[in-house]
Amino acid sequence: MAITVRSVERPKHNFAEQIYLVEVWKGLLITFRHLFVNLARHTLYALGLKNGEPGAVTIQYPEDPAVLGHRARTRHRLLKRADGAPRCTACLLCETICPAKCIHITAEDSPDVIVEKRAKTFDIDLGLCIFCGYCAEACPVDAIHMDANKVELCTYDRKSLIWTISDMMGDTQKDPAAST
Amino acid sequence: MSEMVIQVLWLFVKVAFAVAFGMNIAGLLGWVERKQSAVMQDRVGANRADIFGITILGLFHPLADALKMLTKEDFVPAKVHKPFHGLAPIIALGFGLLCLAALPFGGTVSVAGRLWDLQPIASPMSLLFVLGLLSIGVHGIVMAAYASGSNYGLLGGLRAAAQMISYEVCLGAALAGAMFIYGTLDLQQAVIWQGRLIHGWLPAWGIFLQPLGFILFLTAGAAVTKRAPFDIPEGESEIIGYHVEYSGMKFGMFLMTDFIESIVISGLVAAVFLGGWQIPWVHLTGMAGGVLMVVSFSVKVLLVLLLLMQIRWTLPRFRFDQVLDLGWKKILPLCLLNFIVTVWGVYLWR
Numbered sequence: 166m167a168i169t170v171r172s173v174e175r176p177k178h179n180f181a182e183q184i185y186l187v188e189v190w191k192g193l194l195i196t197f198r199h200l201f202v203n204l205a206r207h208t209l210y211a212l213g214l215k216n217g218e219p220g221a222v223t224i225q226y227p228e229d230p231a232v233l234g235h236r237a238r239t240r241h242r243l244l245k246r247a248d249g250a251p252r253c254t255a256c257l258l259c260e261t262i263c264p265a266k267c268i269h270i271t272a273e274d275s276p277d278v279i280v281e282k283r284a285k286t287f288d289i290d291l292g293l294c295i296f297c298g299y300c301a302e303a304c305p306v307d308a309i310h311m312d313a314n315k316v317e318l319c320t321y322d323r324k325s326l327i328w329t330i331s332d333m334m335g336d337t338q339k340d341p342a343a344s345t
Numbered sequence: 346m347s348e349m350v351i352q353v354l355w356l357f358v359k360v361a362f363a364v365a366f367g368m369n370i371a372g373l374l375g376w377v378e379r380k381q382s383a384v385m386q387d388r389v390g391a392n393r394a395d396i397f398g399i400t401i402l403g404l405f406h407p408l409a410d411a412l413k414m415l416t417k418e419d420f421v422p423a424k425v426h427k428p429f430h431g432l433a434p435i436i437a438l439g440f441g442l443l444c445l446a447a448l449p450f451g452g453t454v455s456v457a458g459r460l461w462d463l464q465p466i467a468s469p470m471s472l473l474f475v476l477g478l479l480s481i482g483v484h485g486i487v488m489a490a491y492a493s494g495s496n497y498g499l500l501g502g503l504r505a506a507a508q509m510i511s512y513e514v515c516l517g518a519a520l521a522g523a524m525f526i527y528g529t530l531d532l533q534q535a536v537i538w539q540g541r542l543i544h545g546w547l548p549a550w551g552i553f554l555q556p557l558g559f560i561l562f563l564t565a566g567a568a569v570t571k572r573a574p575f576d577i578p579e580g581e582s583e584i585i586g587y588h589v590e591y592s593g594m595k596f597g598m599f600l601m602t603d604f605i606e607s608i609v610i611s612g613l614v615a616a617v618f619l620g621g622w623q624i625p626w627v628h629l630t631g632m633a634g635g636v637l638m639v640v641s642f643s644v645k646v647l648l649v650l651l652l653l654m655q656i657r658w659t660l661p662r663f664r665f666d667q668v669l670d671l672g673w674k675k676i677l678p679l680c681l682l683n684f685i686v687t688v689w690g691v692y693l694w695r
Contacts, residue, residue, distance in 0.1 A: 186560065189660060196659045200385040207384070223389040 233314055238298045240313040241289055243333040250277065251334060252308035255284040259300035259309060267293035268300060287330040292323050359465035363445040366643070371604035372407045374650065379406065381651070382658045414597035422590050424494035433492060434591070434598035437485025440478045441605035447471040448612040449533045451622045451638030454631060463622075463635060464533050471532045472524065475613060476517055479569065482606065483509045486578070486587050489599070493590035501586035504665060505578030508568060511672040512575075515565035518680035522558045522687035523551045523617050532613075536621030548625035551618035557683045559618045561676055566610035567653060568672065572603055574660035577668060607653055608646065615645035 181187045206220035224232055233239065244252045255272035267290040275283040301311050313333075320326055332339040380403065383390025392403040421430060449471075451463025468474055483506055490502020527535040541549045552559045568575040579586035588599045615621060622629075622638035629637055663671065 189656070192659045193655060196385045196655055199387065200381065200655070203384045203387060220384070220387075221389045222387050225389070 231316055233316070237314070238296050238301075238311040240291070240311070240315045240318060241294075241300070241328070241333050242310045242313045242335075243287065243330060244308055244310060245334060250275075250280075251284060251287075251330065252306050253284045253287060253330075254280060254306055254308070255282045255287075256305065258303045258305065262299045262303045264297060264299065265293045265295045267291070284330060287333070288327050289333070290327045291318055292326040355461065356465070359450075359463070360446055363448065363450070363465045364442055366450075367442055367445045367605050367608055368601075370608055370647075370650075371601050372411070374604045374607065374654070375407045375410060376404055377650075378654060378657075379403065381654055385655070385658060411597070414594045417593040419593035419595060422494065425590060426492040426494065429488050429492035430590070431595070433485050433489035434595045434602075435485075436488060437482055437602045438598045438605065440481045440485070441602050441609060444475045444478045444609040445605070445612070447474045447532065448609070448642075449536050449616050449621050450642050451635055452533065452537065452629070454629070454635040454638070456632050456635065461635065463638060467531075467533060469529075469531045469534075472520065472530045472535070472613075472617075475532070475609065476513070476520075479516075479606065479609060480510075480513045482602065483513075485602070489591065490587040493587070495590050497585045498587050498589045501578055501580070501584070501589065504580075505571065505587050508575065508578060508665075508668055508672075509571070511669060512565045512568040512676075515561065515672055515676045515680055516569055518677060518684065519558050519562035519565055520613075520617060521680070521684045523555045525684065525687055526551075526554055526691060532616045532621070536616055536623060539620040540623045542626075548620055548623070550620040550623075550625075555618065555683070555687070557679065558687075559614070561680050561683065562618070563614060563649075563653075565672070565676055566614065567656060568668065570603055570606040570610055570653075572607065572653070573657045574662050575668060576662060577665050580662075607650060611646045611649035611653065612642075614649045615642060619645045619649070621645075 203220040206218055210220060246252055253270075254275075255270050257270055257272070260268040260270050269286070269288045269290075271285045272282050273285040275281055277283075296311070298311055301309050318326070328339065329337075331337045380390045382388075390403060391406045392400055394400065394403065394405040394409040396405055421427065446465040447468065449464045453460050453462045455461070464471070466474070486505045486509070487502050490498045490500075490505070493499065493502075524530060524535070527538045529535055529538070535551075539548065539550050543549050543553070547553060571578045577584070579588070588596055591599060622642040624637060624641050627637075629635070
C-alpha cells in the first residue's frame with residue numbers, strides 16, 4: 166500500500182491576529198459579557214425577581230432534585246398483571262444474561278395454570294448491579310423495567326442493597342436510611 | 346510624646362497596614378478567583394463552606410483553605426536539602442510582601458498640625474526598590490526547585506527562572522518611558538506628577554501618556570506573576586512545577602506568593618499608569634482626603650487585579666518557546682522603541 170502524505174495547511178493569520186491584542190480583547194469581551202450578564206441575573210434572583218434566566222446552569226443537587234434524562238437507566242422496577250400478580254414467569258433469562266450476576270431467582274408453581282411458573286424470590290443485589298439494562302432487554306414478558314427514577318440508593322451496609330420482589334413491585338417500602 | 350516615638354509608631358502602623366492589605370487581599374483573591382471564574386463560566390462556584398449554616402457567597406472558603414493548609418502534614422521528602430527547602434518559600438513570599446511597603450498608598454496630608462506621609466517606606470528610589478525585591482523573588486523559586494532533589498521540580502524551576510528573568514527585563518524597560526516623563530524614580534513623586542491636567546480636563550495619567558508602555562507593562566507583569574496565560578513554571582495540569590515536593594503551608598506560601606506578586610504588579614500599574622491615589626479633578630486634603638487617597642488607590646489596585654484575573658480565565662496557556670519569543674523578540678524591542686519615541690517626544694515638546 167502506498168504511503169499517503171497529507172500536508173496540513175498552517176492557518177494563515179493576518180497582522181491583527183498576529184499582534185494578538187485584538188484577539189485577546191475579543192475573548193475578554195465574551196468573558197466580560199458572561200460575567201456581567203450572569204452577575205445581573207444573580208442579583209435579580211437574590212432580590213426575589215426570579216422571572217428571568219438563571220445566572221448559572223448548575224443544579225444544586227442535594228437541595229434541588231436530580232434531573233434525569235428520559236432514557237436514564239435507574240433502579241429496577243417489577244411490573245404486575247392486571248390482577249395484581251407479578252408478570253415475571255421465572256424464566257431466568259435475566260439471571261442468565263446478567264453480566265454482573267446480581268439477579269437471583271427461585272421459581273415455584275403458579276396457581277394460574279396458563280402462567281405455569283412464577284418467581285418465589287427475585288432478589289437483585291444493587292451492590293453488584295452495573296446498570297447495563299440487559300435484564301430489561303432480555304425479559305420476554307416485559308416484567309422488569311429500569312425506570313424507577315430513583316438514584317439515591319446508598320445504605321450503611323451491603324445487605325440493605327439487596328432488593329426483593331416486593332420492594333421492586335412497590336408492595337413494601339424500602340427506606341435506605343432506615344436500614345442503619 | 347517625643348517626635349521620634351511618633352515617627353516610629355507611625356511607620357509601624359503604615360507597614361502593618363501594607364502587610365495586612367497584601368495578606369487580606371491575597372486571601373480574598375482566592376475567593377475572587379473561584380467566584381469570578383464561576384460566574385463567567387455560567388457556574389455557581391464554591392459555596393458550601395459554612396459557619397453555623399451561614400455561607401455568605403462562599404466567603405468562608407479562603408478561611409477553610411488556610412485551615413486546611415495549616416493542619417496538613419508538612420511532608421519533607423528524604424532527598425531534599427532541608428535548610429534551603431524550608432527557606433525557599435520564606436524568601437519567595439517575604440520579598441513579595443516587602444515590595445508592598447514601598448507602594449504609595451497615599452500622599453502627604455496635614456492632620457492635627459503635622460504632616461503625615463501615607464507611603465509606608467518613602468524613598469527617592471522606591472520604584473527600583475520594588476523591582477529589585479520582585480526579582481529577588483526568583484531566588485526563592487530557584488532555591489525551592491534546587492533543594493527539592495527532584496528532577497521535575499528542577500525543570501520547573503528552570504522554566505520559572507528563564508521566564509521571570511526574561512520578563513523582569515521587560516518590566517523595567519516598559520517603565521522607562523513613563524519614568525522619563527515623570528523625571529523621577531520615586532513612586533510618590535510619579536503619582537504627584539500625575540495630578541496635573543492636560544488641556545485643563547484630561548488627567549495626566551500614565552495610561553494616556555504611555556498607552557503602549559501600559560500594555561507592555563501589564564503583559565510583562567502578568568508573566569512575572571507566573572499566572573495563566575504564563576503559568577508554565579507551575580503547569581499544574583500536565584508538566585509539574587518547582588513546588589512539586591512541597592506540601593502543607595509551605596505550598597500555601599508559594600500559592601500566596603503568586604497572589605502577592607499580582608497585588609504588587611497591580612499596585613505598580615495603579616501608581617505609574619493610573620494616577621495612584623489621585624482622584625481626577627478633586628484636591629485631597631486633611632483627614633478625609635487621606636482616607637479617600639487610600640480608598641482610591643485600593644480601588645484602582647482591585648480593578649487591575651480584576652482585569653488580570655479575567656485575562657487569567659480567558660486565555661489559554663502559551664507554549665514555552667512562545668513565552669520566551671514574546672518576551673525577548675517582541676516586548677523588549679517594543680519597550681525600547683517606546684522609550685526612544687518618548688525621549689524624542691519629550692525633547693521636541695520642550
